Amino acid sequence: MTDGDPAGRLDLPVGYRVGDWELTGPIGRGSWGVVYAARGTADGTRAAVKFLPTHLLPPGQRESMAQLVWREVRFSLEARHPNVVRTREALTVHDADRPELDGVTALVMDRAEASLQERLTARAREGRAPLPDAARVLAGVSAGLAHIHARGWVHGDLKPGNVLLSCDGEVWLGDFGLTAELDGTHAYVPPLGSLDHVPPEWWSDREGGRSVVRPTADIWAFGVLAHQVLTGGLHPFPGSTPRARALGAQAYARGNAELRLDGSLPQHWRELISDCLGPDHTSRAALDAGRLADRVRELERTGRPRPRLLGRLRTGRRRRLTALATAVTVPFVAVGTVVLLQSEDDRGTSRGGGAPSASPSVSGAIPADSDVPEKLRPVITRAALQCAEKEVTPALLAAMLKAESGFDADARRPATDEYGIAMWTPSVFKGWARDGDRDGRKSYMSPADAISAMSDFVCWLDRQYKKEGMRENLPGLMAAGYRTSSRTVIEAGGVPARVRSHVARVERYLDDYTG
Numbered sequence: 204m205t206d207g208d209p210a211g212r213l214d215l216p217v218g219y220r221v222g223d224w225e226l227t228g229p230i231g232r233g234s235w236g237v238v239y240a241a242r243g244t245a246d247g248t249r250a251a252v253k254f255l256p257t258h259l260l261p262p263g264q265r266e267s268m269a270q271l272v273w274r275e276v277r278f279s280l281e282a283r284h285p286n287v288v289r290t291r292e293a294l295t296v297h298d299a300d301r302p303e304l305d306g307v308t309a310l311v312m313d314r315a316e317a318s319l320q321e322r323l324t325a326r327a328r329e330g331r332a333p334l335p336d337a338a339r340v341l342a343g344v345s346a347g348l349a350h351i352h353a354r355g356w357v358h359g360d361l362k363p364g365n366v367l368l369s370c371d372g373e374v375w376l377g378d379f380g381l382t383a384e385l386d387g388t389h390a391y392v393p394p395l396g397s398l399d400h401v402p403p404e405w406w407s408d409r410e411g412g413r414s415v416v417r418p419t420a421d422i423w424a425f426g427v428l429a430h431q432v433l434t435g436g437l438h439p440f441p442g443s444t445p446r447a448r449a450l451g452a453q454a455y456a457r458g459n460a461e462l463r464l465d466g467s468l469p470q471h472w473r474e475l476i477s478d479c480l481g482p483d484h485t486s487r488a489a490l491d492a493g494r495l496a497d498r499v500r501e502l503e504r505t506g507r508p509r510p511r512l513l514g515r516l517r518t519g520r521r522r523r524l525t526a527l528a529t530a531v532t533v534p535f536v537a538v539g540t541v542v543l544l545q546s547e548d549d550r551g552t553s554r555g556g557g558a559p560s561a562s563p564s565v566s567g568a569i570p571a572d573s574d575v576p577e578k579l580r581p582v583i584t585r586a587a588l589q590c591a592e593k594e595v596t597p598a599l600l601a602a603m604l605k606a607e608s609g610f611d612a613d614a615r616r617p618a619t620d621e622y623g624i625a626m627w628t629p630s631v632f633k634g635w636a637r638d639g640d641r642d643g644r645k646s647y648m649s650p651a652d653a654i655s656a657m658s659d660f661v662c663w664l665d666r667q668y669k670k671e672g673m674r675e676n677l678p679g680l681m682a683a684g685y686r687t688s689s690r691t692v693i694e695a696g697g698v699p700a701r702v703r704s705h706v707a708r709v710e711r712y713l714d715d716y717t718g
Contacts, residue, residue, distance in 0.1 A: 213237045213254055213256060213303060213304065213307075215229075215239060215304070220244070221241070221252055221294060221296060221309050221311075222292070222294045222309075222311070223243055223244050223245060224241040224242070224243060224244065224250055224252055224311055225241060225242055225243075225244050226239045226240070226241050226252065227239070227240045227241060227242055228240050230251060236253055236254065236255050236256075237253070237254050237256075238251055238252065238253045238254075239251070239252050239254070240252075240314060241311070241314075249313075249314045250291065250311050250312060250313065250314050251311075251312050251313070251314040251315070252309050252310070252311050252312075253309065253310045253312065254296075254304075254307050254308070254309050255307065255308045255309070255310070256303070256304070256307045284346075284347060284350040285346075285373065286343045286344070286346045286347030286350065286373075286374055286375060286376060287347050287350060287351065287375060287376050287377075288312050288313055288315070288367055288375035288376065288377040289312065289313045289375075290310050290311065290312050291311045291312065291313070292310075292311050293308065293309070293310050293311075294308070294309045294310075294311065295307070295308060295309070296308075296309055312377070313369070313375070315367035315368055315369050315375060315377070316368055316369055316370040317367075317368050318363065318364050318365070318366060318367055318368070319340065319363040319364070319366035319367075319368060319428075319432070320362070320363035320364040320366075322334060322363075322368065323363055323431060323432070323435065323436040324436070326435045326436060327435060327436045332435045333432065333433045333434065333435060333467075334432055334433075334435070336372075337432045337433050338499075338502060338503040338506075339372075339374070339503060340366070340368070340374050340432055341428075341429055341432055341433075341499050341503070342374075342496075342499050342500050342503040343373070343374025343375075344361075344366055344374060344376065344425065344428065345425065345492070345495050345496040345499040345500070346496050346500070347374070347375065347376040348361070348376065348421055348425060348492045348495070348496070349492040349493045349495065349496040351376070351421075351492070352418050352421070352491065352492040352493070353492070353493065353666075353670070354670070355667060355670075355689070357417065357418050357420065357421055358376065358421050358424075359420065359421070360378060360397060360400070360424075361376070361400060361421050361424035361425060361428060362397045362399065362400045362424065362427075362428065363428060363431060363432075364378075364397075365377050365378040366428070397445070398445035398446060398448070398449045399427065399438060399445045399448055399449070400423075400424040400427050400428065401420065401423075401424070401449070402419065402420050402423035402424075402452075402484065402487075403452050403453045403455070403456035403457075403482065403483070404456070404483060404484055405420065417484055417634055418491065418492060419481075419484035419485075419487040419488055420484070421492065422479050422487045422490055422491075422492065422495060423479060423480060423481075423487060425479055425495065426439070426475075426476045426477075426478075426479025426480040427439055427479075427480070429472065429475070429476050429479065430464060430465065430468070430476050433465075433467075433468055433469075433472055433476075434465045434467060434468065437465050439462070439463075439464055439465070439476070439480065440452045440455065441463075455482060456482040456483060458482070462477060462480060464476060464477065469506070471502055471506070472502065475495075475498055475499070475502065478490050479495070484633070484634070485633060485634075485636045485645060488634070488635070488636070488637075567587070567596020567597055567598040567599060567717065568584070568596075568597055568598065569583065569584070569597045569598055569601050569716060570716060570718070573601070573715070573716055574605075575601045575605075575610070575716070576610055579601075579604075579610060579650060579654075580597070582639065582650060582651050582654055582655075583597045583600050583601050583604070583654055584597045585639075585655075586600060586639065586654045586655045586657065586658035587599070587600050587658055589655065589658050589659060589662070590658055590659070590661075590662035590665070591662075592662055592665040592666065594665055594677045594678055594681070595658060595661055595662050595665060595681075598713055598716040598717050599661070599678050599681070599713055600654065600657060600658060600661070601712070601716055602678075602682075602709050602710075602712035602713035602715075602716055603625075603657065603661070603681075603682055603685065603709055604624055604625060604654065604657075605708075605712045606682070606705060606708040606709045606712060607624070607625055607626040607685075608623070608624050608625070608626055610624060611624065612624045612648070612650045613648075614626060622647055622648060623647045623648045623649075623650070623653045624650045624653050624654065625647070625653035625654060625656070625657045627647035627653055627656065627657075629647055632647040632653070632656060635656040635657075635659050635660050636652065636656055637652055637655035637656045637659065638652060638655075639651030639652040639653075639654060639655030639656075640652060657685070660685065661681045661684070661685060663689075664680070664681045664684040664685065664689055664692075665677055665681055667684075667689045667693070668680050668681075668684075668689070668692070668693070671693050673692075673693070673696075673697075676697075676698075678709070678710065678713055679698055679706045679709070679710055680692055680697070680698065682702075682705070682706045682709040682710075683698040683699060683702050683705075683706050686702045686705055686706075687699060687701075687702060
């Protein structure tokens with residue numbers, strides 16, 4: 204530690220009291236935090252106390268680090284899940300006799316027996332081999348990650364050192380210093396992170412001196428971590444230092460090197476890790492944390508992935524297909540099921556070669572006599588069927604598209620940096636991009652790509668509002684969130700005033716399309 208390192212200045216004696224907790228000795232320290240073991244003075248409960256002394260940082264660092272501390276405190280107190288370490292309380296230390304400690308924030312957390320990194324280090328000394336409970340550990344990590352993402356947060360620093368293992372065999376995600384709340388598709392954090400676990404785009408995806416962080420960054424980190432757990436600590440990219448391994452990952456992302464996973468990996472785990480380590484964030488976007496947790500849980504249970512109904516079914520459609528498959532006992536099967544069960548080559552065209560119109564059997568189908576261009580109707584219908592939320596219908600997407608662009612595929616608003624039929628901002632589109640027309644490219648000027656991405660985004664908005672208990676006028680809220688952001692709508696408690704006229708148009712068009 205250097206003199207400029209505030210964490211290095213905290214050297215607390217055994218027996219020091221923080222609230223109702225008594226320190227029993229140091230556990231570890233980092234560049235701006237230090238953790239001590241502690242026990243409750245009332246009942247001897249074991250705990251860990253993390254001190255975050257941001258007030259001692261140089262002025263240039265203080266503000267950004269204070270924001271990180273605020274995020275960590277907020278997230279730690281809000282998160283409640285068996286695979287996320289529990290924070291019992293957050294305290295501010297007042298000790299005038301110790302100026303280095305006076306005003307420090309302290310988080311009191313459940314105490315783990317060891318970190319996953321410690322387990323891997325010990326395993327390496329014994330000879331490289333998978334951890335004996337590797338699948339169980341990975342299932343716990345993926346479940347915790349799915350919970351975090353479902354609440355609209357990104358961990359931002361997933362690595363073995365931040366996975367904690369209790370003496371009872373529990374698996375906890377910990378250290379939320381870089382955890383960030385999403386605003387739409389991404390969030391911003393200072394350019395910090397563990398080089399061994401940041402995705403290739405981390406090096407270039409910056410804005411205003413801050414790193415852009417997306418959920419796909421955690422998916423990449425999980426892929427690296429899973430490779431380490433299943434091989435006894437081996438990193439999937441070559442190199443003797445973190446910097447060298449990061450350069451190897453960048454070469455792979457640019458297409459200058461192949462992904463060479465360790466030969467000892469079981470095939471099904473190899474496939475999962477390969478999916479996690481897509482070369483860019485758009486290639487990883489289809490594997491969200493919920494789907495990842497489902498796949499890991501199935502591998503833990505059986506050692507094999509769930510059987511696919513169609514070998515060529517795209518990952519992003521599995522959840523929707525599962526929901527539809529439960530309806531096979533119903534005498535009438537919706538046309539939407541037929542669309543999803545067609546082969547990739549058959550989708551988008553009828554067997555006679557013409558473009559089919561949306562069928563009234565599909566919930567919220569586009570009426571045959573509407574002004575929605577006929578060639579767009581199957582595109583819109585397929586996009587709506589990507590989402591399992593009942594409010595995301597073909598009619599809603601059509602109403603939104605009419606309000607956004609009047610169905611003009613070449614629409615442009617350079618003043619606001621919005622383009623195409625769905626009026627995507629290019630930088631935002633990257634986080635939701637889909638190859639809707641399966642031509643190997645993802646373009647916001649392609650109607651199929653843009654509409655497919657719109658469906659994913661409004662589906663995500665629908666779920667965010669429901670988690671907040673906002674269930675009235677969900678179509679209007681989705682239209683408002685598409686124009687602004689989920690956070691803006693949630694903070695306003697409904698449709699913000701500045702987009703009410705736009706939302707009113709969407710609602711009027713939706714009424715026209717639903718009768």
